[in-house]
Amino acid sequence: MAHPKGKWAEAEIRRDDIKNLMEKTKTLATMYSDLLAIKREGWENVLKAQLKKDAREKEKQNG
Amino acid sequence: MAEFQALQTATAEWKPHQIAKAGDIATMARAAGDLAEVVKESLSLASAGMEVVKVLAQLQNINPLLIALDALADEVLIAIQAIKEAGFWYLYVDPYFIRNVSPDPAFTYGFEQLRNPAGERLWLEESPRGDMVQTTTTPTQVQLDTQKVIPHLATPRKLIAGGYNPYKGKGVEDPLQKISPYAKFTVKQVIQTFTDAFDDEGDIPRYRRVGGAPKEGVVVYDKDGNNYSGWDPVKEFGLQLYNIGKENVDGSIIKDYKAARKPVNTKIAPGKPNILGQTTYAGGSGAIAIIIAAPSFDIFAETFDKFSKMFTDIPEFAATTGKGLLESLNEVITPANTVIKLTMVDSNYGLFEAGDVIGGQIYGGLSKILEVNADSVVVSTMTTQKEVTATDDAGNILRYVTTINPNEDERWVDMEVIGKPYRSVDGLNPFITGDTVYEMEQRGTRTDNTPNYVVRGQDTVGLPPPARVYPKVGKVSMEKLAVLPDSTPPDFGGIQIKEIIPGWGEFFQTLENFVLQLKGMISDSAAFIQDMIDMIKGIEKFLEDLIAAIVDFLEFFQITLPSTGVYALYLPNQSGGNEGIKSQLSEAGGIPELGYAAGILFVATEGDVLIAGGGSKNPIDLLALVLGLL
Numbered sequence: 250m251a252h253p254k255g256k257w258a259e260a261e262i263r264r265d266d267i268k269n270l271m272e273k274t275k276t277l278a279t280m281y282s283d284l285l286a287i288k289r290e291g292w293e294n295v296l297k298a299q300l301k302k303d304a305r306e307k308e309k310q311n312g
Numbered sequence: 313m314a315e316f317q318a319l320q321t322a323t324a325e326w327k328p329h330q331i332a333k334a335g336d337i338a339t340m341a342r343a344a345g346d347l348a349e350v351v352k353e354s355l356s357l358a359s360a361g362m363e364v365v366k367v368l369a370q371l372q373n374i375n376p377l378l379i380a381l382d383a384l385a386d387e388v389l390i391a392i393q394a395i396k397e398a399g400f401w402y403l404y405v406d407p408y409f410i411r412n413v414s415p416d417p418a419f420t421y422g423f424e425q426l427r428n429p430a431g432e433r434l435w436l437e438e439s440p441r442g443d444m445v446q447t448t449t450t451p452t453q454v455q456l457d458t459q460k461v462i463p464h465l466a467t468p469r470k471l472i473a474g475g476y477n478p479y480k481g482k483g484v485e486d487p488l489q490k491i492s493p494y495a496k497f498t499v500k501q502v503i504q505t506f507t508d509a510f511d512d513e514g515d516i517p518r519y520r521r522v523g524g525a526p527k528e529g530v531v532v533y534d535k536d537g538n539n540y541s542g543w544d545p546v547k548e549f550g551l552q553l554y555n556i557g558k559e560n561v562d563g564s565i566i567k568d569y570k571a572a573r574k575p576v577n578t579k580i581a582p583g584k585p586n587i588l589g590q591t592t593y594a595g596g597s598g599a600i601a602i603i604i605a606a607p608s609f610d611i612f613a614e615t616f617d618k619f620s621k622m623f624t625d626i627p628e629f630a631a632t633t634g635k636g637l638l639e640s641l642n643e644v645i646t647p648a649n650t651v652i653k654l655t656m657v658d659s660n661y662g663l664f665e666a667g668d669v670i671g672g673q674i675y676g677g678l679s680k681i682l683e684v685n686a687d688s689v690v691v692s693t694m695t696t697q698k699e700v701t702a703t704d705d706a707g708n709i710l711r712y713v714t715t716i717n718p719n720e721d722e723r724w725v726d727m728e729v730i731g732k733p734y735r736s737v738d739g740l741n742p743f744i745t746g747d748t749v750y751e752m753e754q755r756g757t758r759t760d761n762t763p764n765y766v767v768r769g770q771d772t773v774g775l776p777p778p779a780r781v782y783p784k785v786g787k788v789s790m791e792k793l794a795v796l797p798d799s800t801p802p803d804f805g806g807i808q809i810k811e812i813i814p815g816w817g818e819f820f821q822t823l824e825n826f827v828l829q830l831k832g833m834i835s836d837s838a839a840f841i842q843d844m845i846d847m848i849k850g851i852e853k854f855l856e857d858l859i860a861a862i863v864d865f866l867e868f869f870q871i872t873l874p875s876t877g878v879y880a881l882y883l884p885n886q887s888g889g890n891e892g893i894k895s896q897l898s899e900a901g902g903i904p905e906l907g908y909a910a911g912i913l914f915v916a917t918e919g920d921v922l923i924a925g926g927g928s929k930n931p932i933d934l935l936a937l938v939l940g941l942l
Binding site for chain 2: 251253255256257258259262263264265266268272275278281282286288296299
């Protein structure tokens with residue numbers, strides 16, 4: 250129920266601005282998290298590939 | 313009593329406010345957008361250096377996420393655009409924490425009057441036989457004036473807060489019905505302070521010159537380009553002024569005077585609500601008043617504390633002010649326990665024990681004994697000297713001084729007690745060394761249902777000795793603080809926006825550093841890649857913590873303020889200016905008159921552009937929306 254205008258009434262004060270803001274920040278943080286997870290996975294694969302490549306080359310050198 | 317003296321402070325003042333620090337959010341959202349750009353850029357650089365990498369496709373997967381991130385940043389930017397310019401004036405009225413208004417002590421001093429065990433006052437009424445008979449019937453003013461009835465005062469006479477007041481009309485009323493250990497500031501007084509603040513003639517906006525301001529007499533301009541003469545850099549003015557701006561080199565008319573001009577003064581005080589410095593404007597204005605009020609101080613303190621946590625972006629409630637609000641109010645409600653060392657406790661009348669209430673005779677300290685330190689109960693060391701005369705066989709009189717122990721029968725003892733101090737009506741009184749301490753008993757209650765204590769048996773002082781009741785007695789040897797009081801639940805675990813806001817800064821700073829490092833990275837060294845992975849793991853952990861903190865924070869904000877004790881008045885945009893708000897404020901009904909109150913009043917004036925989703929030109933409607941009043 251809307252608060253009556255021009256009359257004092259007991260009210261459940263909320264801070265929707267702060268709530269919205271925190272929700273948005275949370276979404277931003279979550280998205281960066283996802284982004285970083287993908288990136289980390291990518292780098293891990295790069296690393297794996299690199300190590301594999303190094304091992305292969307070493308093997309080749311050793312004959 | 314010291315507390316009441318401390319309440320003589322400055323008056324409540326108008327201050328500017330913006331919803332949830334819109335400026336900070338703007339910076340945050342922009343940072344998010346910029347960051348997305350940098351990530352994109354670094355990604356392409358990294359990709360360029362990693363042509364041979366098989367996982368390129370996986371790295372490219374980030375692109376849709378980046379696009380979404382960009383979109384989110386834009387969304388935040390748009391959302392804050394509406395509230396960015398939404399400025400308010402706020403007036404904070406707080407008699408208890410900041411103390412910018414003075415609450416009433418609400419008591420007068422008078423002679424202590426005897427009361428029966430039920431707390432009723434005792435009177436002496438002239439009987440038909442001419443003697444005085446004790447009664448509890450409250451006399452009329454005429455009976456008091458003609459001395460047909462007189463108050464039965466305590467012997468010896470003692471001046472106390474809330475005692476019998478002989479002044480006309482004051483003696484009939486029982487002061488206990490009015491006095492309370494907490495100073496009062498009522499709902500009516502808060503509303504009065506709100507309306508009075510509009511009449512403060514000195515509270516106007518003030519602007520002072522900036523460096524490079526023009527010389528005296530130069531024509532200056534207001535925001536809309538209207539010209540003003542009488543400029544004097546030494547004086548303060550009531551509105552923002554600008555110079556004429558740069559001259560055009562080709563002599564043509566300046567198309568955008570707003571871009572060309574420079575301010576010649578800067579705001580040093582916001583003043584009361586105004587439009588372009590005019591406080592008696594007739595334009596649109598609206599207000600939201602919130603009052604926290606309760607019939608008892610402890611409920612008020614709890615509600616006020618929750619309210620303050622909701623508004624930590626208002627400087628008065630900021631956590632950085634040192635002692636927290638509840639802590640400060642708790643100190644009033646539950647002062648720290650004290651250790652009181654007593655000496656010469658007369659065992660003839662009994663020793664003090666846990667549960668006894670003791671009171672200082674002269675200085676008015678009042679405390680409930682929680683614990684008696686058993687090891688501390690020792691016989692008082694008392695020595696005195698007396699002259700002894702002896703006559704020898706020859707008749708010579710010998711005089712000599714000898715030391716004796718008057719406490720040989722161990723009648724008087726020393727003891728140390730831990731006491732919980734009680735507030736008297738005139739504040740929290742200490743136990744002063746040397747004061748006589750008596751056992752107290754309850755005689756009636758004050759408002760707030762707090763007990764009223766008197767010296768035990770004081771109403772039997774005039775009776776024959778066998779009928780007298782003697783209180784336990786001792787003397788104060790020392791008082792010291794025992795332990796700090798425990799906080800009163802509920803405690804919100806210190807979740808405050810102030811603690812979260814720095815998190816935002818760190819969040820973006822960390823990410824920025826990360827992407828900057830990423831940008832500089834064109835290397836295929838395995839060690840470097842491992843460093844990268846470790847760094848990402850670190851940031852992932854940081855983000856996890858941040859999200860957890862936000863979840864906690866949001867949980868706190870799920871708890872809306874209890875409607876009990878919080879009263880709001882919404883005055884939507886109206887055309888009567890400050891006067892209109894003032895009259896609506898004083899005329900609005902629907903709020904009970906409660907004894908303990910504090911409040912905040914937000915006022916906003918109508919602007920030129922539509923805000924709050926396009927429905928209004930007054931930011932007050934946006935604030936009403938945000939606070940859940942619409």
